[in-house]
Structure formats: C-alpha cells, structure tokens
Amino acid sequence: MNQNLSSYRIFYTVANAGNISKAAKELYISQPAISKSIQKLEESLGCKLFSRSSRGVVLTEEGNLLYGHVRDAFETLTLGEDKLKRSIELGVGHLRIGVSTTLCKYMLLPYLKEFIKRNPHISISINCQSTNETLKLLDDNKIDIGLIGKPDNLKNIQFYYLDNIKDIFVATGDYLSHLSQRGIKEDEILQNSTLMLLDKNNMTRQYIDDYLQENQITVADSIDISNMDLLIDFAKIGVGVACVIKSFVKKELEDGTLTEIPLGIPIHEREVGFAYKSNLKPSKSLQTFIDFYENYHPEES
The missing domain is CATH 3.40.190.10 (Periplasmic binding protein-like II)
Structure with a gap:
C-alpha cells in the first residue's frame, strides 16, 4: 500500500458524503487539506477518483472500483474495533x-x-x-x-x-495370588511380574526408573503404556502390576478391585x-x- 491509512479515510469519507465541505466537518479538518489529500492520492494512483458536479463530487469509474475495496476494509476495521470493545467489556x-x-x-x-x-x-x-x-x-x-x-x-x-501425588504399584488379588502360588515372595513381586509403566518420555516414568535403579530392582518383563487410565484398566483385568498414582485409584483400592503392593522402601511423594x-x-x-x-x-x- 503506497498511501497511509489517513488518505484512504479521507477518500472514503468524501465518497460517502458526496461533498467536500460535509466531509471536512465530519473529519474536523479544512476543505483545502481534504482537496490536497485527494489530489495527492489521485497522483499516486495515476487516475481521477472524483468528478465535480453541481451538488458536490461523484466517484469516477476508477474511484468507484477503489471505493468498493476501501469500504470493505473500513467495515472490517470497524467490526474488529467493535469486537475488541465487547471483549474488553465482557472479559473475553x-x-x-x-x-x-x-x-x-x-x-x-x-x-x-x-x-x-x-x-x-x-x-x-x-x-x-x-x-x-x-x-x-x-x-x-x-x-x-x-x-x-x-x-x-x-x-x-x-x-x-x-x-x-504418591506413586504406588497395584495389581488384582488374583494376579498376586498366582505369584504367591509360584513361590514369589512379597519383596520379589516387582522383579517377577509383568510391570506396566508409562512410556519413557513421561516424567513419572523417569522418576520410577530412578527409583528402581536406586533400589537395585531389575525388571524382567515390562509393558510401556501411553496413559494412566489404560494402566489402571490393564491392571484391573489382571495383565500385570501397574505403577499408578494412589489418589487416582482410591475407589479401586477401597472396593478391593486393586491391591497396593507393599514396598520395603516407599516411593517419595511428588509435588x-x-x-x-x-x-x-x-x-x-x-x-x-x-x-x-x-x-x-x-x-x-
């Protein structure tokens, strides 16, 4: 755009008013200033935008073409201003x-x-x-x-x-019973079960991996699962032992659907x-x- 917005504002106002003196009153600027701005815009665009008549000024064919685009632009700006005002008033x-x-x-x-x-x-x-x-x-x-x-x-x-939040390991009573029948002791459950953990990109998984390593717990069989809900669901159908957040399985622990596996060294809580x-x-x-x-x-x- 070769002209600044004020030049098109003057052009738009004159076209709507059809009269330079009316446009001058509306814009609070002098008639000579408006005439000079229109002349400068015409020189820049290389065509006449208005022709004079006994009643004032009318758009030329070229002026009418430009007016259609300028009108749309100013209507869009007005709409944007209105939306902004409403957003401020309503807290949008x-x-x-x-x-x-x-x-x-x-x-x-x-x-x-x-x-x-x-x-x-x-x-x-x-x-x-x-x-x-x-x-x-x-x-x-x-x-x-x-x-x-x-x-x-x-x-x-x-x-x-x-x-x-507190991370714990849980499984169904049946799953733990089967481990017990195989002679697996309580402090050997994690090493001898299918351990279900969140995937390795998850901070919780990294936290649990650190815990297992620090306590020299070697996992023989594990499954990476994408989210906590699936971990809980898989644990509930007896797939294996899942590492979950205790408060998220409160109902399952209370009704016996899942059982918390006691740990010799508990996992530290996280904020x-x-x-x-x-x-x-x-x-x-x-x-x-x-x-x-x-x-x-x-x-x-």
Whole structure:
C-alpha cells in the first residue's frame, strides 16, 4: 500500500458524503487539506477518483472500483474495533493450558469447571502432553500455563503448589495370588511380574526408573503404556502390576478391585502444581486464571 491509512479515510469519507465541505466537518479538518489529500492520492494512483458536479463530487469509474475495496476494509476495521470493545467489556480472552492426560482428568477438570462457570467469555484450549513436553511448550511460548509435576529446575518458572501425588504399584488379588502360588515372595513381586509403566518420555516414568535403579530392582518383563487410565484398566483385568498414582485409584483400592503392593522402601511423594513463565507479564486471561486458582479450593465446592 503506497498511501497511509489517513488518505484512504479521507477518500472514503468524501465518497460517502458526496461533498467536500460535509466531509471536512465530519473529519474536523479544512476543505483545502481534504482537496490536497485527494489530489495527492489521485497522483499516486495515476487516475481521477472524483468528478465535480453541481451538488458536490461523484466517484469516477476508477474511484468507484477503489471505493468498493476501501469500504470493505473500513467495515472490517470497524467490526474488529467493535469486537475488541465487547471483549474488553465482557472479559473475553483466550487461555492456552498444557497438561498431561492424567492430570487433566483427575486434577485440572474440577478447576476448569468452576473457572468456566465464572468466566464464560474466556475461551480455553488444552494441549495434552507429558510434563516434559508441557515445559517445552511453555518455554516456546506455545501455551500460557501448565499443570505439571514440579521439575528439579525452576529457572524462569513460577510454580504454584496444588497437591502431592504418591506413586504406588497395584495389581488384582488374583494376579498376586498366582505369584504367591509360584513361590514369589512379597519383596520379589516387582522383579517377577509383568510391570506396566508409562512410556519413557513421561516424567513419572523417569522418576520410577530412578527409583528402581536406586533400589537395585531389575525388571524382567515390562509393558510401556501411553496413559494412566489404560494402566489402571490393564491392571484391573489382571495383565500385570501397574505403577499408578494412589489418589487416582482410591475407589479401586477401597472396593478391593486393586491391591497396593507393599514396598520395603516407599516411593517419595511428588509435588504437582500450575506453572507459568515468571519473566513474562501474564495476559489478562492468564492473570484471571492465576487469581482464580490461588483462591479456589475444589473440595469446598
């Protein structure tokens, strides 16, 4: 575009008014200034845009062609301004959240349910990835906030603690009974069972691998599974021993569907919470979400 927006604003106003003096009053500028702007625009485009009549000015054929495009452009700008004003008035915004499938289902949903209820004009997109991938998306500014297991390095990360999670190993009573019939002792179960773990890209898996290595537990047979729900489902049908988060199988432990396998050395609990970049000013939508979760307690609702 060779001309600045003000030149087209003047052209558009004159075309609508059909009169330079009316356009001057509407734009709060002098008639000579309008005439000079139109002349400059015509010289730049190499054609006449208006012809004079007894009633004022009318568009030439070339001017009418240009007017159609300019009109569409200004109508689009007006629509954009209106939408922006409404979004400010209503608190409209967009929030991008990164979270693992497991934490999304068991921890994020209660927060989202109430947040959406209180802030219906903020649209939300969810990117389900592992904690490691969520941290990378956060670093690349592809999400605004993540629900993650607390990483060892919190550089440029503001972390808000929500809860502790405890990893345990579970299996059905029948599966454990079969191991016992084979002479497998309680402290030998992990080494002699089909161990079901999350895939190796998952931070939980890396945490459990470290635990097994530190305690010199050699796994003979293992299955990598993509998410926690499948781990729980496979354990419930007796495929093997699954490493799961204790609070996520509370019902199954209470009704006896699954049994927790006692460990000589328990797995340390981990912290889970919301994280966002501390070196960036939060958007209005993110700040609204931060204020919300810092004062909201799902168990009280």
